[in-house]
Amino acid sequence: MYRYYIRWLFAVVLIGVAGCQKKKEDTPAEPTAPPPGPAFDINSISDTYAAIAPFTYYAQWGPYNVHDPSILKNGDYYFCYSTDAAYGTTVKPGIQVRRSKDLIQWQFVGWAFNGLPAMGSNYITQAGGTPFQSLWAPYIMKVNNQYRLYYSLSSPTLRLSVIGLATATAPEGPWTEQGLVVTSRNDFPVVQTNAIDPTVVVTPNGEHWMYYGSAFDGIYVLKLNAATGLAATNGDKGKRIAQRGFTGGVVNGNIEGPEVIYNSTLDKYYLFIAYDWLETKYNVRVGRSASPQGPFLDFNGKDMNNEEDNIPMILAPYQFQGHGGWQGVSHCSVFENSGQYYMAHQGRPAVDKYFMDLHVRKIFWTTDGWPVVSPERYANTTQGSITQADLVGEWEQIVLGYKVVPGYSAEQVDANLQVAATISLNADGKINGAAANSWTYAAPWLQLKWNNGTYTDNVYVSRERDWENKKSATLVFTGLNNAGTAVWGKKK
Secondary structure, three states: OHHHHHHHHHHHHHHOOOOOOEEEEOOOOOOOOOOOOOOOOHHHOOOOOHHHOOHHHHHHOOOEOOOOOEEEEEOOEEEEEEOOOOOOOOOOOOOEEEEEOOOOOOEEEEEOOOOOOHHHHHHHHHOOOOOOOOOEEEEEEEEOOEEEEEEEEOOOOOOOEEEEEEEEOOOOOOOEEEEEEEEEOOOOOOOOOOOOOOEEEEOOOOOEEEEEEEOOOEEEEEEEOOOOOOEOOOOOOOEEEEOOOOHHHOOOOOEEEEEEEEEOOOOEEEEEEEEOOOOOOOEEEEEEEOOOOOOOEOOOOOEOOOOOOOOOEEEOOEEOOOOOOEEOOOOOEEEEEOOEEEEEEEEEEOOOOOOOEEEEEEEEEOOOOOEEEOOOOOOOOOOOOOOHHHHOEEEEEEEEOOOOOOOOOHHHHOOOOEEOEEEEEOOOOEEOOEEEEEEEEEOOEEEEEEOOOOEEEEEEEEEEEEOOOOEEEEEEEEEEEOOOOEEEEEEO
8 A cells, every 4th residue: 555655646746646527518419610710730739748838838738738637518618627737847736727619629728726725725734734736636517507616635645635616607717615525534444535536427316426536445436415516414435336456466456536427328327447557557447337326337247346357448558550659548537519428538648658638539339338439539520421341451450458567567667558450351351361350340330250259349430530640530440349358440
């Protein structure tokens, strides 16, 4: 536990760890274009941004220096709230706020707070700690005409943390503190998780449930008072719904940043969790439940509250050909726009893992109700029909299949990128010219059978921008195989 805490603290202090969220609004089917003005060049969005990293250029940060985003659609704009973190510079605390009309071009709005919220700061100080000068992993939601912003504030003192609530009548604020939702302390031998990383789901009957926590004792669910946004029962910590225990040779293998959504079409609650270390194999796992209180079950029907690793893993550090790759791709936000779900998260370019860029991806749903994400970031690419003949040719394929490296070996300090390999879909229905490997297509689903069907990949085909090669469109696929492993592809 001590080694875990030092690692966690190092990540927080150096680069500002945390966050994962969601939101729903009735809006047009696709994001709208930005207002008239100078033409926006999508190629101007780069992986690194050292020239504008200093604080003096904060108004130009746009999609840069985004960590642990939470996104809300309001009117014409998507608003993004994120952790106080930046590349190579110190930023003031207060939660960074951005907005966009198209999920591509982002405008820096400012900060939600002018410093640390007093209620959260006072709690930590009165408990004998010193709060970090940074707010982590916010969560934004709208309830009737009120905007609710939940924040995480922690300290160097083990597990001395707080989740607070502020409200406003507009997404830009001003924000007024309403109270502390849940707190945590280093009260051994009392077992509790760390009060960070909030997210809230609203049930069809109007109940509000908050999910929060980290590796200390996993992820908890806490019932809220829907009218106030605070805990339904003062002092309640809730109950644990997910953990990892001793998996991977690590005491309480790292999980954090829960995100829970309710999919009304499938009538299920989906729990997205960040696994492993921010600077190494940070990845997203998913479970689902018929109830907001769980149990949340994984692909194999196993309870995520057991001491084991769960699947599917739908997003992980990756590298397509001709590019350095991305890591730190977890602690997500999941939100919906008229039935189309999206996932937002930070991406850290492997060429320099301290840069942090906002990534947004489309989510698709498998035929048996599991979410999978596009291998390429959203760019509002025109879709159009895709025929079987369009699929013939060479593809880059990535299989998101690694396991945790036990302990803190040298292998664990790198991202262990899942690297693309080339496969060929032949016109005769074979893969790589081998009789034992075959493919069939019934739009939009492509089925890849390997070793006479030992493994079968069922993947969704669409068009997306090829960000690595700066091409406006290419074919991509995403899905799961019969073992619950995520598989991505991009046509060359």
